[in-house]
Amino acid sequence: MSLMLTYQQKVRAQKERAKAGQPEPEKPDTLKVAPSGLIGNQQLGALLDKALEQDLKSLKGINSRERKADVKRTLVDKYAGYVERLRASSVKHELLGWYLVWLFDTGELDSAVTYALWCIEAGVALPERFNRTVEIFVADAILEWADAEYDAGRSVQPYFATVFNHADGVCCQPWDLPDEVTAKFYRQQGLNLARAEKFTAAVDVLEEALSLGAKVKTALADCRKRATRDVS
Known part of the structure; x- marks a missing residue:
């Protein structure tokens, strides 16, 4: 059968289904055909390469953030399995890094922190285009989220505490983070302690933040006054 005839039949079938109000048949998930074992993992890796390339290309073509x-x-649902x-096979693939990024981008913090x-x-490792370690990516993501939550008067726990304790x-073993990132962690931790009226502890943390370059002089001065008042 010629390619032209095959194409014409495909178009005709699509028109007939549309006319009858029938949905298009679902395309088979080619990822599911890979068997288990070493050869199966190699096949799965190749199939994931192709599927991931197509999905990333589709994402790149979308302008709306929402x-x-x-x-x-x-994609999180599609690739979860x-x-x-x-993970179970201890096989490294670029998908693992992208999956981490998607979890944070979609606000799935419970899963994101555990998976991170x-x-x-x-x-x-993260995909090459990020040019950051996973530790720095996670720290930045949690700090950005925590800042917004704190400003809105909401709790930043337990996610901030979990990441802070690791960082x-x-x-x-403490994470290897740039000083400015560590400073932001101490700043946020100090603000959290101050909000909980633990002013003495807040002073210690904010002083550490200040030594690393964080802008916390006003908050630190206020906590020092309150800590002195509590002692007296």
Whole structure:
């Protein structure tokens, strides 16, 4: 059968379905055809390369941030099972980094923070275009979110505390972050303590933030006064 005839039949079938009000048949998910095992993982990797390339191209063509967020939510659902398969098989793939980005972009912080800690432990890297470590990406994302939540008068916990404890080394080896990022963490932690009326602790943290270049002089002075008042 010629390509032209095949195309004509396809168009004719589409018109007949449209006329009858029938939906287009779903395209098979080619990712699901890859078997398990070493060869299966290699096949899955190749299929993921192709699927990811197409989805990233589609995302790039969307200008609306809201629309992009909606598409990223569908991608999180689409690839969740494949991410779990890669994790279970200890297979590294670019999808793992993109999945982390999408979780933060869509505000899925509960999953994002948990998954981010696994990525750091497993040595997963972000896609090359980000030119940042996972630690710095996560720190920046949480700080941006925490600033907005704090300004709106909402709690930044438990997500801020979880990331802060890892970044500061409270529970593990401290993350290697630029000083300006660490300063922002101490600033936010100091503000959190001050809001909770733990002024003495806030002073210690804000002094650390100040030493790293954070603009906290006003907040620090206020906490010092309140801490002195509490002691007296």
